[in-house]
Amino acid sequence: MRRRGPDCHEDVSAAQVDTSPNTFTADEVAKHNSPSDCWLLIHGKVYDVTKWVPHHPGGSMIFVRAGGDCSQLFDSYHPVTTRLLLEKFYIGELDKADRCSPGIVEYESDTQEGEFYDVLKRRVEKFFRGNEINPRTSLDWRLKSVLILVSFAASFYATFFGFQSFAASAVCACWLGVSMGQVGISIVHDVNHGSGLSTATSRYLLGAIVDLIGVSSFMWRQQHVVGHHAYTNLACDPDIRVSEHDVRRVAPHHPKQPYHAYQHVYLAALYGLLKVKSVLVDDFAAWARGSIGQLRLSRITPGEAAMFWSCKVLYVAYYIALPAVCSHHSWRALAALWLIAELIAGWMLAFLFQVAHITGEVEFLDSAGGKVQRGWAAGQVATTADFSHGSWLWTQFSGGLNYQVVHHLFPNICHTHYPAIAPIVIDTCREFDVPYKIFPNFRSALCAHFAHLKEMGATQLIPSFATVG
Ligand code: HEM
Structure with missing residues (x-):
């Protein structure tokens, strides 16, 4: 000291x-x-x-x-x-x-009385208080979660044990992939952000379900909750981290390679491997390095270490060893069924998260010298785009990710409440002259994502962004 x-x-x-x-x-x-x-x-x-x-x-x-x-x-x-x-x-x-030391990024103030985030927060808090709604949970969310968990268990059984025919099992593997994607997007995403259920312990335990589909909840919280949400679209955002020869280039400050000219073609296929990569490579690499990209991991408590390793073992035991021993499918058929389920889950997770932050409509903020010339909340709105407002179906299927801006500003509010508070956010943004971007539908958001990938594959390096806090 x-x-x-x-x-x-x-x-x-x-x-x-x-x-x-x-x-x-x-x-x-x-x-x-x-x-x-x-x-x-x-x-x-x-x-x-x-x-x-x-x-x-x-x-x-x-x-x-x-x-x-x-x-x-x-x-x-x-x-x-x-x-x-x-x-x-x-x-x-x-x-x-x-x-300005590593790991500290200074945004401009926006939480003082009368500033953008302060005003917005007070309005949203008043909405929940006035309507006597619990912002953390809802009956819809709990019913939906039960349905998804039943769907996951049923699709797992049907895929590996339910049918003699490979074709029928392959259809069930698609269903399994969607169920796993839903577990991630609609249940685990909420509880790991501190919403969904009313008590912290119940949320923590439900959050561990993501460990049962192979992905470490500890690493998820570090990468997503700590890294991505605090530093959205900055050079140190772990969701868009890149190495010198990365397969993907999404921001002007990322190193450019000749093959990036084709990234808008090959990434459509590679996104399917997102979940497999997280389960088999990223979690272990983060453990070994003690970091995810530029983000240093927090200390892993003995409880979290035990959860990490026991759930990885359990995942291999029930997801790979159990069907290998008990299913009537051949090894080759089983491998194909696993791949189908993993690809579907990977595509769902990748596309739904990518369209929010990786398009030409949003900004990649400069954090040179560890400073961002914008308030954090206004930065969230600048780096994020929504799609399909008003669509009940998309809100359910995407776990509220069609209201990504609302999610980033209020990460521990249950996603079923997003449509109700979006008008408050939009009005306050208008009042403070903060542009809010909404794609009319998912197709236009997806097209914008691939158009951006194509553009990044063609444009030259802008190095000034490369200094990070
Ligand atoms: C920086 C890391 C922290 C995170 C990620 C965090 C997260 C959360 C979450 C998710 C909740 C919602 C719990 C619920 O409603 O069931 C919460 C509530 C709360 N936290 Fe934290 N917390 C942090 C640090 C702190 C600190 C340092 C304090 C105070 C010294 C604090 C005080 C509170 C209080 C008073 C509530 C209840 C707020 C209410 O009335 O809704 N937290 N926190």
């Missing part, structure tokens, strides 16, 4: 007590990164919330980025009044020299 105080050569009387706050380096804060020793960095201030961890209504989400910068997480997950409680845990300031 660096304590700012008078120079030791000065003659200081006892009356001149140093009242300046404690200052801490980012490295010092990072050491307090566990549930039993939990410091958070929020807008340049340091908070020791260890004593609040067992009482936190959002459960384990309070230490999803313990020891790191939680500014955007804190602002987007709480009513405006929670700021008062936070101040009780204040212990000092982040050293000015560390304001």
